[in-house]
Structures are given as structure tokens and as C-alpha cells.
Amino acid sequence: KAGVTQTPRYLIKTRGQQVTLSCSPISGHRSVSWYQQTPGQGLQFLFEYFSETQRNKGNFPGRFSGRQFSNSRSEMNVSTLELGDSALYLCASSLDGGAGQQFFGPGTRLTVL
């Protein structure tokens, strides 16, 4: 079974731009969660999507948004990029969310100049 895939793997953007990251969960998984990893803050939860609906949201500004499609693939968008948005963005998939085991993708490394 293929694992979680994330595209692109690396991105370089400048301040003020916007970016869209994509995540394809494991086949059959309907829950996708997004996390941000930085050296200073560690791993922090952004949001979770299940059956095209946002079920849970972390403490991030409204510049961070996401969506999920009918095939469970998910995208997250960051608008008006700031230097502090430079991070590794990880998505995790699970069968139905909740307390099920979560499987992470390789991440997208975003650098904001």
C-alpha cells in the first residue's frame, strides 16, 4: 500500500506571496491532519479534515487554510507569507481520525525569503 505523499517536497517563496501544499493520504484513509514543524516551536497542529469538512483547528492565524476533496486528498494554503512561516509542513492520514494511528508523509520544506 502506498504511503502518504506530499507535493512539492521543497518550496522557496518570498514574503507576501501565497503557497499551496498538497497531501494524498493512504488509500482508504479519510482523515487528514496538518502539522507545522519549526526548530523553535516543534510540531504544532494546524487542522484536521474528514469527509471534506474541517473537524478541528489549531491556534494559527486565518492566513492558514485548507480543504479536502472527495477523494480525501487535501491541500493547505498559506497567504501573505511571513518569514516565520518557514517550516517543515507535515500531513498525517488515518482511517477515520479520532484516536486511530496516524501515518505521516515526508513533508514539504517551505522557505520564505
Next chain:
Amino acid sequence: KQEVTQIPAALSVPEGENLVLNCSFTDSAIYNLQWFRQDPGKGLTSLLLIQSSQREQTSGRLNASLDKSSGRSTLYIAASQPGDSATYLCAAFNGSGNTGKLIFGQGTTLQVKP
């Protein structure tokens, strides 16, 4: 508010040693606790998942325990190898109903010297 702490932040051991990584959490109302491994610049690899009703889980040379009453989990690695060098993260799953989130510790970076 759940807080997860991992001690030590870094650990260096010679090959072959048995070692224990510690994880503590402040809110015992967790659904489960997961241990992950992260290699530099890479994503997370799930190692072990312990449900809140369980006390331990084993996979190969790895054994993880969970004590909800004391808010502690340990990851035991037997006969360490250089290939075990990585950052190990524990994460407590907190939520309500059908949703929740993983709260991560800062990780323990392990170096196993040949």
C-alpha cells in the same frame, strides 16, 4: 492544556547499550500515546502506538510503556545500533468525540556510536 515533555533532549551512547527515553504529559485524559522516529529533514515514522487502556507495546527491539496515573511513558531500545540514531518524538492524542490532535514533545536526539 496538555503539555508533553521529553527528557533528555539529547543522548549519546555506544553501540550495544540498552537505553530508555522518557516522556511525560500533564493531562492524563489521553486517547493514546504514540512514539515516532524522525531522521534529519524527513517525515515521521510511527514506531509504537499505546492505547489509553494498554500498559505497553512491543515491536522488535522496542518496548513502550504507558502509565496514565503518573503521566509518563518510556521507550526502551534494546541493543542499540548506529542505525537507531535519529530524533525520537512522543505524542499524546487528546480530543473529544471523533476528533482530536497529537500534542508532541520536543524530542530526544539519539546518537549511537559504533
